[in-house]
Amino acid sequence: MSLIALLPGDGIGPEVVAEARRVLDALALDLTFEEAPVGGAAYLAQGQPLPPDTLALAKRADAILFGAVGDPQFDALERRLRPEAAILGLRRELGLYANLRPATLTPGLEDASPLKPDIARAIDMIIVRESNGDIYFGEKGHRTGLGGVREGFDLMKYDETEVARIAHVAFGIARRRKRKLCSIDKANVLETSQLWRDVVNEVSGDYDDVELTHMYVDNAAMQMVRNPGQFDVILTGNMFGDILSDEASMCVGSIGMLPSATLSSWRDTLGLYEPIHGSAPDIAGQGKANPCAAILSAAMMLRHSLNMMEAAMRIEGAVAQAIAGGARTPDLGGSLSTNAMGDAILAHL
């Protein structure tokens, strides 16, 4: 019996996680669920975005199914009380270091991309973003310098063990795909990037069968639009990965379809699974959200954390068939409600 921590969070999080739960229930797997508040919802209920009981549940669970956090109503709070502190806290406390974001076009949704069809059709990549270090978790603060001038600072840093660890993940994934790995940094300006590049080159010695290239982040932001089909596996740090993975998902066109996994260094099979779309407060509670990304995140969870490959494939197949059959939520140009989209997928399970 595996324990799943359900952390629905804010905005459309609860709606889409509920559909993922329905799909998992329908498969009658050996799972048990426990739910806890997180993000703005937890702040409202308990005065903090990541309450100790929520964290304890996440640590105890075999896997975490996460919705989304964030709402502009909390923007004025200090950073540690904002909803985002919950996801950052989970990454830090659970050593969630490998954020995997596949960006692929779902057959039938080729037109959703803002890119020209020929360019969009070629997109099939996975971004491996380090998510436990970098400027996110370095020393940071405010200080008042000479003459009372306010200053803000954040330290970017990586050490070789952090880089090697995520590089191995990326090379391993590349091996199971087209064996092309592109590592993205800004080594012409940053010392952190120079170390990153050196260590990735060293690790590549263990993976002679994978072709490694390096690209500067500014160029990568261009190439992602010009010809995203050139990428197979992308390896990058936390900050650049945040930017590039969102850009990539928009190039695909339907962020309502894209799942993600974040693996832990803490216990091999532990992971956090979340749709990459955010909390979308503007459409929350209206049944307009696309549950596919959350449902596909549940499939990633079955595969990576629970070794339930067949169930994972059944879910992915059902989503593909529902889309192929014309099921569309508003973000995909249709009019199905969140729940009706869930039904369409359940019908194909």
Place this chain on the structure above:
Amino acid sequence: MSLIALLPGDGIGPEVVAEARRVLDALALDLTFEEAPVGGAAYLAQGQPLPPDTLALAKRADAILFGAVGDPQFDALERRLRPEAAILGLRRELGLYANLRPATLTPGLEDASPLKPDIARAIDMIIVRESNGDIYFGEKGHRTGLGGVREGFDLMKYDETEVARIAHVAFGIARRRKRKLCSIDKANVLETSQLWRDVVNEVSGDYDDVELTHMYVDNAAMQMVRNPGQFDVILTGNMFGDILSDEASMCVGSIGMLPSATLSSWRDTLGLYEPIHGSAPDIAGQGKANPCAAILSAAMMLRHSLNMMEAAMRIEGAVAQAIAGGARTPDLGGSLSTNAMGDAILAHL
């Protein structure tokens, strides 16, 4: 008599700067030119990418017309000897703090964009990138920590005077455009960004007629692809500006057309003008480069540094007419040489 420092640099830099020079000569303005080596070319000739004489010329000049720097043959050198150190050195030594990058579609080139035509046609923005601070110029280095573990670090920082200075530039530009300013940061994670946001909000008090919004950089990287027409003036820091401005220029589709200006805090009218395309070593010396971006950079120079508005407009008009008349270098799908494109523009002056 105004003195123009010509710094052609590497790769296609010399070819495109030569065409810009021809155009300026044809206008018979009261200009005098002095040329100096920079980047890899300077390293080969004098052992350093920004020789003292080149820097002295840049300081003495009324404006700097820059080509491009960079060549993979120098990748293994230490950072301070690489071609890129020249442009970074110029920015630091001359206080070049306001990097202005217009991204607009040239009529006739609508199809060049990888974006769908309806989305691309709406692009008309200018990115105001701070270029004299941030993680580019903070403390940086390597160190070996406990147990001999290598670590690389770079400090991101801004103080309020730096932010206020660039914010005033951006608000001033917005006033002369559609009065919409979008400031981009990562205030949900970075203290530097929180200060940035606070100060931009404070400065906005002086510009009640400009509508200010804030956006996170990851969302901005998405919106740039989804709907770039929503942006009028973008204000952002050095690191995020590097990434977003390249992304924006690729969304336009023809980076061979886009100029840039970088203004100095050191002397009001001083500025460095450069095409945003790089040195493109793969096509260097073959007469394949598009000189339009360099020529339009010369026009920006006349406008911002030399107060020669009419001459600037004549150049811009001639480029527009040449393109409208079907003149196309290979990057635009045509077969004109660099020189022949220069001729086509000269014919319309």
